[in-house]
Amino acid sequence: MIDNFELVKPMLKFDSDDDFYFIQILQRKKDNPNGVNGSNNSSRLIKAYFINSVEHLDVFKDEMIFFANYFNARVGINLNKRSYEKTAFNTLKKTAELMHNKNYQMVKRAWNTSCGIHNGCDKIWLLDIDTKDAYFLNNVKTFVQAQKPIGDNILGVIPSKAGFHLITKGFDLRDFNKEYPEIEVHKNNPTNLYIP
Numbered sequence: 001m002i003d004n005f006e007l008v009k010p011m012l013k014f015d016s017d018d019d020f021y022f023i024q025i026l027q028r029k030k031d032n033p034n035g036v037n038g039s040n041n042s043s044r045l046i047k048a049y050f051i052n053s054v055e056h057l058d059v060f061k062d063e064m065i066f067f068a069n070y071f072n073a074r075v076g077i078n079l080n081k082r083s084y085e086k087t088a089f090n091t092l093k094k095t096a097e098l099m100h101n102k103n104y105q106m107v108k109r110a111w112n113t114s115c116g117i118h119n120g121c122d123k124i125w126l127l128d129i130d131t132k133d134a135y136f137l138n139n140v141k142t143f144v145q146a147q148k149p150i151g152d153n154i155l156g157v158i159p160s161k162a163g164f165h166l167i168t169k170g171f172d173l174r175d176f177n178k179e180y181p182e183i184e185v186h187k188n189n190p191t192n193l194y195i196p
Helices: 005-011 055-072 084-100 104-115 134-145 176-177
Strands: 021-027 043-052 072-084 124-129 154-160 164-169 184-186 191-195
Touching: 005 055, 005 154, 005 184, 005 191, 021 124, 043 055, 043 104, 043 191, 055 072, 055 191, 072 084, 072 124, 134 154, 134 164, 134 176, 154 184, 154 191, 176 191
Parallel strands: none
Antiparallel strands: 021 043, 021 072, 072 191, 124 164, 124 184, 154 164
């Protein structure tokens, strides 16, 4: 079991009433070899949350953990915050596209689909490090800190089952990709809040 709620809370920044973070409980096929019945072949959405304060996260924490344990699912949060306004306009656009294509049964999913689109100005990335080797992690952190823009590029380290998610601000990837080709850089992916 991995519980990262307390590690993630300090990374959440709410600057206005328009800000929210998108959280999903996903049952992954990879974690459930007997099958997952969902809208795509690799995962099934159990529930989504739209969190607009740390207190709001605390209200739903026990429920999220319950669903994750019950469905053998992961709770993931995308640390690129969303805008209610921009998400609403994206939902309107997505709904119109679906209706134009006579795909009416998918209209109900337009909001969650729009929440998956990064529409803010923050660039928060996830570096997926698939080892628990602390020496390797420290070398990666040192390398990232030296990339442009030079400064505090590291926002946090979140444990995963296979290693760590290094949470960073956006930086110049050219040298990093040469030095660490085995590390996947995700620019709009969730990190783990809870894994049963």
